[in-house]
Amino acid sequence: xxxxxxxxxxxxxxxxxxxxxxxxxxxxxxxxxxxxxxxxxxxxxxxxxxxxxxxxxxxxxxxxxxxxxxxxxxxxxxxxxxxxxxxxxxxxxxxxxxxxxxxxxxxxxxxxxxxxxxxxxxxxxxxxxxxxxxxxxxxxxxxxxxxxxxxxxxxxxxxxxxxxxxxxxxxxxxxxxxxxxxxxxxxxxxxxxxxxxxxxxxxxxxxxxxxxxxxxxxxxxxxxxxxxxxxxxxxxxxxxxxxxxxxxxxxxxxxxxxxxxxxxxxxxxxxxxxxxxxxxxxxxxxxxxxxxxxxxxxxxxxxxxxxxxxxxxxxxxxxxxxxxxxxxxxxxxxxxxxxxxxxxxxxxxxxxxxxxxxxxxxxxxxxxxxxxxxxxxxxxxxxxxxxxxxxxxxxxxxxxxxxxxxxxxxxxxxxxxxxxxxxxxxxxxxxxxxxxxxxxxxxxxxxxxxxxxxxxxxx
Numbered sequence: 001x002x003x004x005x006x007x008x009x010x011x012x013x014x015x016x017x018x019x020x021x022x023x024x025x026x027x028x029x030x031x032x033x034x035x036x037x038x039x040x041x042x043x044x045x046x047x048x049x050x051x052x053x054x055x056x057x058x059x060x061x062x063x064x065x066x067x068x069x070x071x072x073x074x075x076x077x078x079x080x081x082x083x084x085x086x087x088x089x090x091x092x093x094x095x096x097x098x099x100x101x102x103x104x105x106x107x108x109x110x111x112x113x114x115x116x117x118x119x120x121x122x123x124x125x126x127x128x129x130x131x132x133x134x135x136x137x138x139x140x141x142x143x144x145x146x147x148x149x150x151x152x153x154x155x156x157x158x159x160x161x162x163x164x165x166x167x168x169x170x171x172x173x174x175x176x177x178x179x180x181x182x183x184x185x186x187x188x189x190x191x192x193x194x195x196x197x198x199x200x201x202x203x204x205x206x207x208x209x210x211x212x213x214x215x216x217x218x219x220x221x222x223x224x225x226x227x228x229x230x231x232x233x234x235x236x237x238x239x240x241x242x243x244x245x246x247x248x249x250x251x252x253x254x255x256x257x258x259x260x261x262x263x264x265x266x267x268x269x270x271x272x273x274x275x276x277x278x279x280x281x282x283x284x285x286x287x288x289x290x291x292x293x294x295x296x297x298x299x300x301x302x303x304x305x306x307x308x309x310x311x312x313x314x315x316x317x318x319x320x321x322x323x324x325x326x327x328x329x330x331x332x333x334x335x336x337x338x339x340x341x342x343x344x345x346x347x348x349x350x351x352x353x354x355x356x357x358x359x360x361x362x363x364x365x366x367x368x369x370x371x372x373x374x375x376x377x378x379x380x381x382x383x384x385x386x387x388x389x390x391x392x393x394x395x396x397x398x399x400x401x402x403x404x405x406x407x408x409x410x411x412x413x414x415x416x417x418x419x420x421x422x423x424x425x426x427x428x429x430x431x432x433x434x435x436x437x438x439x440x441x442x443x444x445x446x447x448x449x450x451x452x453x454x455x456x457x458x459x
Contacts, residue, residue: 004275009025009043009124010022010026010037010041010045010049011041011045013025013046014045014049016348017055018427019052022052023052023053023054024050026049026053026057027057027191027441031057031060031061031063031064032064032276033177034053034057034063034064035061035064037448038050038061038065038069039066039069041193041223043069043072046069046073047072047073047076047120047406050062050073055085055088055165057084058087058089059084059089060084060197061144062085062318063089063090063093065370066270067096067097068269068270068273069280070097071097074109076098078109082114083350084156085115086109086112086113086117087112087114087117089139090139090164091117091120091121091137091138091139092124092134092135092136092137092241092245094121095121095124095125095134095135095202096134096135096248097109098121098125099306103384120138121330123138124136126195127209127210128210129143129340129440130212130213131209131210131211131212131213131231132207132208132209132211132212132216132241133209133211133230133238133239134212134213134435135216135241135245135246135249136209136238136240136241136242136245137164137239137240137241137242137245138239139162139163139164139228139239140154140161140163140164140165140239140240141156141159141160141166141169141170142169142170142171142172142176142237142341142459143155143170143171143172143182143196143271144171144172144196145171145173145179145195145197146195146196146197146198147195147196148192148193148194148196149187149191149192149193149194149195149196149199150192150193150197152187152196153187154287156169156184156187159223164227164240165226165227165240165242166184167183167226167227168181168182168183168184168226168227169181169182169183169184169187169197169199169226170182170222170229170237170240171200172237175228175236176236176237177234177236177237178204178206178229178235178236178237179197179200179204180200180201180202180204180233181200181201181204181229181372182196182199182200183199186199187199193375204226205219205223205228206228206230206231206235207228207229207230207231207241208230208231208232208233209230209238209239209394210257210459213249213252213253214249214253214341216228216241216249217246217249217250217253218342218343220243220246225243225316226241226242226243226270227241227242227243228240228241228248232353233279235238253341255267256425256427257337257338257341257425257427260337260427260428260430261333261334261427261431262310262338262431263286263287263290263431263432263433264282264283264286265281265282265283267279267282280403286432287331290432293433293436293437294439295438296440297439297440297443300440300443300444301354304443304447307447307450307451311450311454311458313386313393314396314446314447314450314458314459317372317397317400317446318443318446320372320402320448321397321401321404321442321443321445321446322404322405322438322439322442322443323361324401324405324408324442325404325407325408325438325439325441325442326403326406326408326434326435326436326438327408327435327437328361328364328365328405328409328412328433328438329408329409329411329412329434329435329437329438330412330431330432330434330435331409331412331413332357332361332409332410332412332413333413333415333416333431333434334412335413336353336412336413336416336417336426336429337416337426337427339418340416340420340426341426341427347417347420347421350414350417353413353417354410354413354414357409357410357412360409360411361405361406361407361408361410362402362406362411364405364406364409365401365402365403365404365405365406365409366400366402368401368402368405369397369398369399369401369405370398372394372398372401373395373397374399375393376390376393376394376397377394389454389457389458391453392453392457392458393454393458395453396446396449396450396453396454399453400445400446400450401450403445403449404438404441404442404445404446407438407441407442407445408434408442411434411437411441412438415434415437444445
């Protein structure tokens, strides 16, 4: 909304080369608001505004921009301006930018860092992709256990500038091993002579540097913290992760899950920034796999071709049967995938989930089967559509829907567990993937029930 209000005015000022007026317009805006304005503007204009802004303001705004916007701006900067920008960025934000930049640009960007910042960047890049180590920042403040509250506050005033957060301070021993954390409010309220070690709560929660980012999100949700310390295998404090970084991770994880449910590779940029060929590749692969799976549906149809020739009326209900199974399976898959992502259920809960979905699928099948049966009986009564075998045909539709919906429900509930057990993302058990499996099996179930009930009559 702000971008639509301010953006056109800024573009007019740029067209008139009123650069001083541009500075005055944005100088009192929050960096996040300025970033929102720049996202709405043409990239050429946003790059000009970055050159107009004071260096400190530009760095703050840069950190609020999406990575793809950051990448574009980086590509337009000269070496000196780029060095200034990257050296003043928070290490964790800079790390995510490096991950998205082309290799050549990343090499150029690394070359602009100061020796100390380069060392930090290389250390963060040494951790596995999507691990806590890639998202942590070394900009934290530590205290010694034997400090008094007064000494600690003096230490904070002297060394606290530029730290990611001062809400939580970390108590470490002489080797850097994390002992506990202490709130700034506890230091402020304590008597000056109170030892820091006497203020700790002995409830510190730590994250291993190699912990997967999805698990990191779960820990923040579970313990309701604004920051959590990251330690190495020996318990040495190596960084902290703050809640703003976790929100970014949660957004990325949700995006991956939503795209996965739709049977699409995760888009790594906004829709309009994805090239047409790139979009084709991300969708085409899964569509080809699903299309190959649907070929088995055609094969199943061919197997039962003679039965269709004997009772053409059965063909009228094929879409009804297979879509009902696919829909129930997609529902179950979506529910279970989300529950696994939120850690509401674990792999060990499979049989409990299976039994619940067995009952749920049976109830849903009876519901849809009853509706299907009632529809056939009503049409027969009103229009005489199905003749003397209407009751048996209604029985075929009823039982087929019960079994197909039940089977679809169990497949949709089981596949996410199967994928998780194999170490894959459960979201890969997407709704289209489940529907493709159930389509083939639904036909087999349908014609098997029809052969049983209609044998000697229509078949």
